[in-house]
Amino acid sequence: xxxxxxxxxxxxxxxxxxxxxxxxxxxxxxxxxxxxxxxxxxxxxxxxxxxxxxxxxxxxxxxxxxxxxxxxxxxxxxxxxxxxxxxxxxxxxxxxxxxxxxxxxxxxxxxxxxxxxxxxxxxxxxxxxxxxxxxxxxxxxxxxxxxxxxxxxxxxxxxxxxxxxxxxxxxxxxxxxxxxxxxxxxxxxxxxxxxxxxxxxxxxxxxxxxxxxxxxxxxxxxxxxxxxxxxxxxxxxxxxxxxxxxxxxxxxxxxxxxxxxxxxxxxxxxxxxxxxxxxxxxxxxxxxxxxxxxxxxxxxxxxxxxxxxxxxxxxxxxxxxxxxxxxxxxxxxxxxxxxxxxxxxxxxxxxxxxxxxxxxxxxxxxxxxxxxxxxxxxxxxxxxxxxxxxxxxxxxxxxxxxxxxxxxxxxxxxxxxxxxxxxxxxxxxxxxxxxxxxxxxxxxxxxxxxxxxxxxxxxxxxxxxxxxxxxxxxxxxxxxxxxxxxxxxxxxxxxxxxxxxxxxxxxxxxxxxxxxxxxx
Amino acid sequence: xxxxxxxxxxxxxxxxxxxxxxxxxxxxxxxxxxxxxxxxxxxxxxxxxxxxxxxxxxxxxxxxxxxxxxxxxxxxxxxxxxxxxxxxxxxxxxxxxxxxxxxxxxxxxxxxxxxxxxxxxxxxxxxxxxxxxxxxxxxxxxxxxxxxxxxxxxxxxx
Numbered sequence: 001x002x003x004x005x006x007x008x009x010x011x012x013x014x015x016x017x018x019x020x021x022x023x024x025x026x027x028x029x030x031x032x033x034x035x036x037x038x039x040x041x042x043x044x045x046x047x048x049x050x051x052x053x054x055x056x057x058x059x060x061x062x063x064x065x066x067x068x069x070x071x072x073x074x075x076x077x078x079x080x081x082x083x084x085x086x087x088x089x090x091x092x093x094x095x096x097x098x099x100x101x102x103x104x105x106x107x108x109x110x111x112x113x114x115x116x117x118x119x120x121x122x123x124x125x126x127x128x129x130x131x132x133x134x135x136x137x138x139x140x141x142x143x144x145x146x147x148x149x150x151x152x153x154x155x156x157x158x159x160x161x162x163x164x165x166x167x168x169x170x171x172x173x174x175x176x177x178x179x180x181x182x183x184x185x186x187x188x189x190x191x192x193x194x195x196x197x198x199x200x201x202x203x204x205x206x207x208x209x210x211x212x213x214x215x216x217x218x219x220x221x222x223x224x225x226x227x228x229x230x231x232x233x234x235x236x237x238x239x240x241x242x243x244x245x246x247x248x249x250x251x252x253x254x255x256x257x258x259x260x261x262x263x264x265x266x267x268x269x270x271x272x273x274x275x276x277x278x279x280x281x282x283x284x285x286x287x288x289x290x291x292x293x294x295x296x297x298x299x300x301x302x303x304x305x306x307x308x309x310x311x312x313x314x315x316x317x318x319x320x321x322x323x324x325x326x327x328x329x330x331x332x333x334x335x336x337x338x339x340x341x342x343x344x345x346x347x348x349x350x351x352x353x354x355x356x357x358x359x360x361x362x363x364x365x366x367x368x369x370x371x372x373x374x375x376x377x378x379x380x381x382x383x384x385x386x387x388x389x390x391x392x393x394x395x396x397x398x399x400x401x402x403x404x405x406x407x408x409x410x411x412x413x414x415x416x417x418x419x420x421x422x423x424x425x426x427x428x429x430x431x432x433x434x435x436x437x438x439x440x441x442x443x444x445x446x447x448x449x450x451x452x453x454x455x456x457x458x459x460x461x462x463x464x465x466x467x468x469x470x471x472x473x474x475x476x477x478x479x480x481x482x483x484x485x486x487x488x489x490x491x492x493x494x495x496x497x498x499x500x501x502x503x504x505x506x507x508x509x510x511x512x513x514x515x516x517x518x519x520x
Numbered sequence: 521x522x523x524x525x526x527x528x529x530x531x532x533x534x535x536x537x538x539x540x541x542x543x544x545x546x547x548x549x550x551x552x553x554x555x556x557x558x559x560x561x562x563x564x565x566x567x568x569x570x571x572x573x574x575x576x577x578x579x580x581x582x583x584x585x586x587x588x589x590x591x592x593x594x595x596x597x598x599x600x601x602x603x604x605x606x607x608x609x610x611x612x613x614x615x616x617x618x619x620x621x622x623x624x625x626x627x628x629x630x631x632x633x634x635x636x637x638x639x640x641x642x643x644x645x646x647x648x649x650x651x652x653x654x655x656x657x658x659x660x661x662x663x664x665x666x667x668x669x670x671x672x673x674x675x676x677x678x
Contacts, residue, residue, distance in 0.1 A: 134595055141602045148609055157620045163613060164547065171554050171606065172542075178561050178599055185592060186568035 001050050004043055005059045005074050008082060008125045011036050011043075016118035023111040030097045033114045037093055037121065041086040048079040052496065056503075056513035058131065067195050071131030071514055076500040077328065081128045081257055084332055088249050088339050089121050091479045095343050096242035098471030113153065120146035120246070127254050131514060132192045133181050136258065140177065140222070144170050147251060150243045151235065158238045166235035173221035173228075180214040187211060194514035196266050205269075212267040216259060223255025225313055226283040229306045233290065236305075237298035237455065241346025244298060248305050249339030253331055256312045263316055264324065264504040265511075276317035277407050284310030284411075284418045291425050295452035297345050297355040300429065301338070304381065304422050308334055311418075314411050315396050318403050324501035326395035329494055333388040333486055337380045340479040344374040347476060348433065353465040356454060357429055362438030370468065371434045373480050378430065380483050382423035388486040393419060395494070523567045531567065534560035547614045551607065558603040565596045622656050 015036030022028040051057055056075035063069070074082075096113065123142030130136040148170075152163035185191055187207060188199040200208055217228075224232040232252070236244050287307025294300040312334070315327030345355060347370045352360035364371045380387040393415060400408040400415075428448055436444070486493065503509045534556050542553030573588035 134598070138598065138602070141606075145602075145605060145609065148606075148613075152613065152616075155616050155620075160613065160617045160620060164617065167610065167613065168542075168550060168554075175554075175557050175561055179564060181595070182561065182565045182568050182592075185565070185595075191591070191595070 001047070001054075001057050002059045004047055005057055005072050005129060006061065007043055008040055008047075008129060009122050011040055012118045012122035012125065016115040016122065019114040019118060023115075026100065026111070029111065029114045030093075030100075033093055033118055034090070034097070036118060037086060037090040040121070040125070041083065041090055044079060044083040044086050047074055048076070048083050051076055051079050052499065056510070058513050067190055067192050070135055071192060071194075072129045072135075073131040073193075073510070073514060074129050075510065075513065076496070076503055077257075077260070078128045080328065080332065080496070080500060081253070082125055084335050085121070085124050085128070085250055087482065088335060088479075089117070089124075089246065091475050091482075092242045092246050092249075092339065092343065093117065094478075095245070095346070095472050095475035096240075098469040098473075098475060099240075099242065099346075112149065116146045116149045117246075119143075120150065124250060124254060128257065131194070133184065133196065134191045136261075137174070137177055137181060140254070141174060143251070143254065144174065147247060151239050151247070153240060153243065162235040162238040165231050169221060169231040173218050176214065176221070177218035180211065180218055183214060184211050192514070193261065193266055194511040197268070197511055200267060201269055208267060208270050209272070212262065212270040212272065215262050215267075216272075219255045219258040219262065220279075221255075223252050223259060223309055223313075224306050225255075225279055225309055226286050226306070229283065229287065229309075232306055233294075233299055233302040236302050237296065241342065241349065245339045245342035245346070248302065248342050249335045252305065252309060253335055256309065256316075256331060259313070260316055260324075260327070260504075263319070273317045273319060274407065276313055277411055280310045280313035280317055281407075281411050281414050282310075283307065283313060284414050288418045288421045288425075292421060293451060293453050294425075294455075295356050295358050295449070296455040297348065297357060297429055297433070298342070299455055300425055301341055301345065304425065305338055307418055307422070308338075308381075311393065311396060311415060314415065315399070318399050318408065320399055320402065321498070321501045321505050322402065323396065323399035324504055325494065325498040326392060326399055328497040328500050329388075329490075330392035330396060332493070332497075333380075333392045333483075336479065336483050336486060337377055337389065340476065340483055341374070341377040341381060343472075343476045343479060344370065344377050347468055347472065348374060350466040350468050350472075352433065357432040358449060358452065358454070359441060360433050361436040361441040361444075362434075364434040365437070367468065369473065373476050374434070375430065376480050377483065378426040380487075382426050383419040384423070386487060388483065388490055389419075391487070391490050391494070523570070524572075527563055527567055531560050531563040534563065547610075547617060551610050551614065554610070555603070555607060558599070562596050562599055562603075565592045565599065568592055619656070623659065 015032055018032045018036075019029045022032060047057065051074055056073055058074075059072040061070040061072060096117075100113070120143050123139050123144070123146060125139075126142060127136055127139030130139050148163065148167050151166055152159050181191060184196060187203055188196050190196055190199065200211070203211075221228040236247050239247065284307055287303055287305075287310065291300050291303035291307060294303060311330055312327050315323045315330065347367075348360075348363055349355050351367045351370055352363055354360050380389045383389040383393050397412045397415060400412045432449070538553045538556030538558075538560055540553070541549050541556065544550060544553070569589040569592035571588075574586045576587045576590035576593075
């Protein structure tokens with residue numbers, strides 16, 4: 001089994017090389033990328049089942065043992081993330097392939113798209129299975145470098161402007177991360193997470209606190225946690241629809257994943273639950289208030305993305321086993337639903353010609369199927385029972401009530417309010433974009449639309465509408481089916497999340513896996 | 521742990537200068553700031569490796585007191601390579617952004633100067649940057665738009 005773990009990273013990198021060589025043959029490129037990601041999906045599913053039954057798989061790369069060599073650790077959490085990421089990447093790849101075949105213009109996937117996309121995938125997988133902090137940094141850099149290219153694809157003015165903000169913010173967070181690694185090495189003499197976990201406990205409490213906070217600052221920028229979230233709504237929506245979908249679904253969650261590792265594996269003794277809860281509260285409220293003011297659906301979704309990160313931070317802050325299980329379930333739900341909604345919005349843009357709710361209408365009549373896809377995703381994100389969004393939030397609030405501190409009740413109230421406001425924003429989109437007849441759009445006035453802000457990059461008017469290719473529709477449908485499966489199979493999935501959270505109940509599970517014989 | 525005071529002072533100065541320069545509006549300065557901060561961080565990693573010593577591992581014997589800690593050096597090398605790659609990308613981004621700033625909204629519309637060319641029609645495979653600039657100036661001269669104000673646009677965007 002241990003031979004399979006490095007393949008998760010090797011396959012996408014080899015695929016990227018293959019896709020680069022095949023740059024002139026678009027269909028061959030699509031085939032290579034699709035096969036690669038399918039293989040990774042199957043591999044990660046096998047590994048998840050194995051890890052769930054037999055415990056974590058640890059690979060010493062190059063045959064050097066843990067503190068000296070690089071270790072790859074595939075535990076339940078890592079494998080869940082890899083599997084979901086691989087599924088999302090595959091779905092979005094098919095969507096992008098459909099779009100590229102239909103348009104073939106310079107706004108949409110060019111020959112560099114496939115290799116970069118696979119490098120992004122490899123970076124994501126490295127970050128998830130990294131057993132040492134520096135490898136996590138390398139994973140982050142791989143996926144960030146790829147994301148710079150994807151975000152500025154085709155180099156139009158708007159994308160370069162958005163890209164500059166995104167790149168400078170990411171560079172800053174990378175430097176902070178690297179400096180934190182240097183601090184941690186200075187304090188503990190290692191970068192292996194399992195060994196850091198052991199040695200950090202012997203440090204003075206204030207040193208532990210500083211190390212933990214410097215790491216968390218770097219990760220919070222990547223996860224777009226308030227007040228470090230300002231960059232996200234300005235940069236994500238300008239990218240091509242498939243790229244935005246992948247970024248929204250996965251990139252911020254890598255940050256959240258790293259925060260979970262920091263808080264539950266490495267710095268178990270540091271108590272920063274209350275500051276984390278305050279940050280979660282602000283992220284929830286300020287993010288959703290931003291979403292309410294947006295006329296552009298993509299920007300609206302970007303703000304809800306920021307807002308919902310607050311739920312995950314809340315779960316991490318509570319820190320109980322039930323809360324962690326709920327957080328993991330919520331992360332899975334949010335990755336899938338957010339990606340799906342961005343894809344559905346991409347379809348709406350093709351049918352309606354724009355994503356501004358001021359200027360589009362009648363989609364329900366023009367394309368009922370696209371409307372159903374968007375509706376299912378929107379209701380799921382809004383947390384309507386019985387969808388998984390409701391289940392995740394319910395489990396989270398339940399854990400919050402068990403904790404029972406005044407702050408956690410405040411957060412539950414804020415979480416419920418955020419959920420309702422998300423529903424309000426999405427219901428408004430539904431009313432305007434889908435229900436409102438196309439003929440009414442001119443001169444339509446409603447108090448609902450009074451205070452909306454357009455996308456600053458939007459020049460107004462509608463672009464020519466485009467046909468919706470079958471492959472794009474099929475990819476989005478597949479993703480929506482996946483979100484429904486999340487609800488139908490919520491029971492087994494939640495049990496898996498609970499077992500994953502139990503791994504972190506005592507930090508030794510992770511440490512023992514990396515150092516089988518050295519544990520005291 | 522002992523460390524060289526010179527390196528610590530140098531690191532502090534690099535951080536201070538780098539962060540100050542990063543806060544400028546011009547992209548090129550931001551990049552220079554990033555490079556300075558990146559190097560300051562590399563120095564920080566070097567500093568945490570403790571006192572200087574003999575070359576590690578080369579002797580083939582087990583670790584001894586005089587040996588320098590090899591791990592931070594490896595981390596530093598990796599970080600240098602990553603910074604190098606990112607710097608190259610940001611330079612390309614700056615060039616593109618300068619190109620777009622020169623042409624205003626036309627930047628998206630003006631085709632690549634090699635569009636329609638085939639290998640048979642081009643003698644030189646690559647053009648010098650001067651030719652790019654000359655082409656830009658020609659397009660600007662032909663159009664009645666003047667996207668940059670005298671004394672502002674060009675220098676500031678560089």
